[in-house]
Amino acid sequence: MPDGTESESRKLLRRLREVMASPEAGQARLDRIVHLIADSMGTEVCSVYLFRDNETLELCATEGLKPEAVHQTRLRLGEGLVGRVARTGQVINTADAPAERGFRYMPETGEERYSSFLGIPIQRVGEKLGVLVVQSREARDFSADEVYALEVVAMVLAEMAELGAFVGEGAALSPLHQQPVMIRGTVAQEGTSEGHVWLHEPRVVVTNPVADDPERELERLTNAVEQLRVGVDKMLAQSRDADKEHLQVLEAYRMFANSKGWMRRMEEDIARGLSAEAAVEKEQSLARSRMEQVNDPYLRERLSDLDDLSNRLLRILTGQGEETGAEMPADPVLVAKNIGPGELLDYGRRLRGIVLEEGSVGSHAAIVARALAIPLIVNAKRITTEALNGDHIMVDGEQGIVHLRPDDTVVTAFRDKIAMQAEAQQRYASIRDKPATTRDGVTISLHMNAGLMADLPSLNSSGAEGVGLYRTELQFLTRAHMPKRSELVEYYARVMNAAGDKRVVFRTLDIGSDKVLPYMKSVNEPNPALGWRAIRVGLDKPGVLRMQLQALVRAANGRPLAIMFPFVAQWEEYRAARAEVHKVIEGERRLGHPLPDALEVGAMLETPSLAFAPQKFFDEVDFISIGGNDLKQFFFAADRENELVRKRYDTLNVSFLSLIERIVERCAISGTPLSFCGEDAGRPVEALCLAATGIRMLSMRPASIGPVKSLLRRADLGEVRKIIADARHRGDQSVRPAVMHWLRENG
Template structure:
């Protein structure tokens, strides 16, 4: 039974609420608050530090320190005890502050006479807003009850800071969030640049009443909210088909956490201390996020992340602030989200100018869809959803992995110049659309495009691509909550071939696993998924799905020439097994009276170094080979392409990698097997030109890259460049990038 009698913290919060309700500007409120807290806790000093910018704290109000230090004393994040509290998000409670590691004496404050120090973070759902400090002359550690009371007060201060309660007066330039220009350095998910306005996938919940008027009423609201939460989870569980095991597992975890007595008890105690129901939920959410940052166990972090998501659901129930807030999507929307599924991103479609995610990966579902829609994407932009508001101006530089939120005009002007230059270049490339990629000596390179959605196919004609060098068939599996039916896939593949209008389409069979896990497939929890149970390995172990997809492809062809390739082959035996399955499916289709392709080309994706050393019989058996550059490069250099520390460490134009490519080129030439290169590097003009000079005569890339690559090839002499590359290698160069760049500079 929770005791609702007035506690010290409840009394303090009531006085705090009354203080916040009085007239006056932000500085007046802060001054009254520091006096109130010092008086209530019987301490000589109470100070409030707020962030002036993301890296700098400023003393904004104090009771007990030198008043002249207000707005003069500043410190960097991590500097001194206050900076340590701000950086770690954890309180410091010391009876002898000068003896603490990192202690910094601020002479202008006059704090040398105070021994004890307590600092608690002012933060909101992981967003750092400032630090609340109390100090006293006597050496003493503050009790757990006093520390808890300060934590509750800091929670209220965070909500009021969020609402702009402390803006005004001398405090005009700080204390108000969502006002500063902020630059986020993330990683490139999809290249391109965009200017627009923020559209939050899940708008932030704003707690407007952090202090509870009546604890019994607030407790009843919490009880009702939890009941409604459980009801909604049960409804979602009942609507899930049996096959959606992964989604069901998540909701079962939600159900377990929603029934947690410890979670509910802690929130009830916060209500008893004087918080409203939603403030109590958010306080526990803050605590969960703090534990999440410290948890070394991945499983524990995942459970804490589930609790975070569950708290958001409960907050929306209590506040009535659902995802549909009634706000209108701005013009040129740039979508911001912590993460997003492929189906949700497809729902937005091409209306988006760009996408920015706090999480994600270069191979994630969202990245695949963004590439298909040609939308600039930046990933790993940490905390951007906490900083941004709907409608905020934003610049997305997918080429550099940088985002400018509420940019200064000088930055925006330079960015617009960049976009204008890119648009002008694209106009020049449009004149080349119907011309071949033939160099000045007469050698021609076939330029094809990558695709994965029907929405891609209009780019086939406009880009000047000669065909589709890679059609990713997994997107139709990733965007559904169940396995697609064979008839659905056959209709889709047929529409793809119709849209290609006679141009060749190379269909890659299902490439799932690693970071592409379908909702209805049980996660394998592999230590290294990129090198685990994925792609053709899944297809051979679960032949029913692969067989169904092959049937759909053959039926879609309806007698037309078909090109099908199998991904992630490590041994020739895997290719032979998959090819034999395709032959059996074709023969069975013919026996059933269905029209089968008269011309059926069967190829392999070369994505593992092992295939570079496969027997000659393998190269003779393949009708074509496509180098999957993204995977091949990460395995060749042992550098995970999802790991930002090593992803860009190794150069594609490293001479050892090019020597390996030349081995594959030579073996394909002997076997008379057509060879292409598919991957991000195929669309980078310098890399593409180098591959062509080495002898690769087909490159598959995103549609927007075809113009720049064709422009460069038509100005170059591939034979001359090959000699330059060979000379650089003979001279011991470890990368040919400098000599290729020098060659291009003199064109």
């Protein structure tokens, strides 16, 4: 580039802004841009490659290559030097391009063997849009100033693409955020829904990437950064009583907010001709790009902090976000990178669905979504990049698919599916008050899972006979501090009042693993699912356990009370926990408080070890509930959070059903009531087979009771037992194929 790089850079950006303001069609606009860049850089070639799809780059405009190659030349992600830049998000600057690893000569473009090559990723806050390339015959490395100037130009091109500036003839030039997109994720809560996107943290759209007055932009940036620093200091001051780890995070936050290097780089960007917003976003994009290359979790977390600070700074500069006054649509589907349980509860049942870019099936958000019966898909990659507020969205919580801005064909098929489900729900409503009695006269008791007061109305509307599992951890997870005993007494009493004469089984605090209390020091464990969690925490911190038990006894106020301890792995743990119940009962008696007129103390069987406990355990326990989700993952040694393995193993595997049958037999010997609780209890075919093994009580989400009851009432358990026995005799791995064949044969 000629001397006076800075002024040339500003001159180029000014000319780019003129192109942005022109009324030309997208292709003509892009053609002018590559001519401007080649002229300014003094190179023979300037080309722009944009993504046609996630794996394919298309030559969309060029100065110096054959015009007929435009929209015809395509490269796979990673192919050639251009593909390498696109895949890694890193600059390639070389004086001898043919000698570079992965070089690909493209004769169809009329490309001579240009020696020099400079490839810059066109990206916007982690969203890879394409590659900007300049080439020259002269063998030379481009200077740091030239690389920097072209990065600034690439930043502006990314913003122009975001604003739909390149709509044109080529498919790759379609405007962003206007095309239909299908994203696959992981089902964390089943169900289907249709609505419009409501972004938890709306993406900031920079509409003025180029600015004329650098002094004014520097002033805007300085004021915004000062406002950001004041906000971070206030957060820190308000959190002085928080635990050490939480304070360390906020201190890191403050360190970044006061980073002189970060500020200096943004000031340099503004000097080159960018607006304050574009300067912030350029540094944010670079941080995102570095984040993808870093494996160290600590460094990734720190880069994530910088990313979050950049978002806050952008919202201050643009006034976009909550301050815009945008109204939530009547049918909101929440889209977010991730979200905490308290924030999700604030939205409540207004949401039609939830789609998260991160998260897991056992996360706090998933727990709340299940409690609210809202379809939830997690691990939906790029959803926050692709979606804008108000976009039409369809959530298929059965298949784990999100349709964003769907075309008419998808809309018709999806609505047909929803209509069929609605029709089925009407059929289920007709049998709501009828027992789940099979054709051979066996009655299965169907109960519902709950975790919020808002769940309780479903007791009557679903036809549930009681609450087989009430998750008590949500009242702990959604607060910034430990709830008071008096608050828990009031809450548990309201639950019992709402349930009336129907039985409610309260599961004591099930924390640890993926459920960490925000005010409790987290424990760094290599495998938290097998670590310090549930009853193990309760027995090691008996004060918390006793406080919760006291609250339950006082809330019962003389009524029947059923308490269940989670994750019991051996008889001794149950005996120790039951001893705590008796201590609480004795203490309440001495205080003259009313005692439950009937007390049941049960255990969740979630580990294979408890299935093989001494028979005296089964004699002593008042009831057992099989926690199917955990039992299955430990039985198969397959983490249910791991998509690579969790679907490899079937609940209807003969070995797993044999374990269930053994538990049924041992409970029968002692006359111990047994139930099965978990996702599989609410799946009709799985529920049918569990009933055939001898399970007589199932607990599930309220929406599953109708489908499960409908199938049970039409089935003969004796026939299903014979199918299972025959499959075992044949050596089948799973009884599913045989059961499905029998169901089809019987309509």
